[in-house]
Amino acid sequence: MTDKYSKLTNGTVISNESFIIDEPKVIEYLNSINDSSNNKLNSSSKNHIPPMCISALSLRGVISKLEIPGGTIHTSQELEFINIATIGEKLSCKANLVLNSTRGDWRFLTISMKVTNENGNTIMLGKSNIMLPMNNK
Amino acid sequence: MNENDQLIIVEKYITKEKILEYANASGDFNPIHINNDFAQKSQFGQVIAHGMMIAASISEMMTINFKNDWIKSGKLKLKFKSPVFDKEKIIVSGEINKIKILENGKEITSSVQVKKESGEIVITGNASVIQNIN
Secondary structure, three states, X not given: OOOHHHHOOOOOEEEEEEEEOOHHHHHHHHHHOOOOHHHHOOHHHOOEOOHHHHHHHHHHHHXXXXXXXXXXXXXXEEEEEOOOOEOOOEEEEEEEEEEEEEEOOEEEEEEEEXXXXXXXXXXXXXXXXXXXXXXXX | OOOOOEOOOEEEEEOHHHHHHHHHHHOOOOHHHHOHHHHHOOOOOOOEOOHHHHHHHHHHHHHHHHOHHHHHHOEEEEEEOXXXXXXXXXXXXXXXXXXXXXXXXXXXXXXXXXXXXXXXXXXXXXXEEEEEOO
């Protein structure tokens, strides 16, 4: 069975997008997960973007570019927080395909992500494993 | 903190409404999360929460336990084992496995997990954080 994802080779740049996470977006994100742990942080991190918010919005670019089919399942995730990002800072996320394989009716993709700020500092590294149903040509 | 110490736990109640809120906040509109008709025909039979939505509760627990050190140096390695459905409660917990002394601090590695009230495991993994000596 072939599908459009079979043409993706290891190393392919899946997405390379810049985005700004403003305060309303951070609030919307934290409200959606009922997370008030920011109150535990001291003032040196007062205006930071929660790292999981950055990872979620970075994944959004990957999901969008890949046009993943409904029914795709996220099977594992690795994240490494390197530097703090500040609210309103312009961030860029580059995502590359690391692995592309099939088993049964599923395609398995491993995608690496690197989020940097305007100064070129690495904010976060990530690796996602997703499985896509192969009935979507 | 010492090896074998238990981390302060986090408990959450997941609802369809919160899943939709997370979809809007994250931009992940996979129909398995938000479309009842689609989800009913899937292997799950109903909508499921985003894996990253549940994973965020682990990061919340780590923030509660390690505060600024977590957001500055956290590392997570997670496996999504089973889905979370509407009206399910999750319990997020962790235990310190290893404390490695570094030149200017220590690296604390914990096993972390999310489970349901039934005991079903949702996420397992490891989280590590570096605590610097100021």
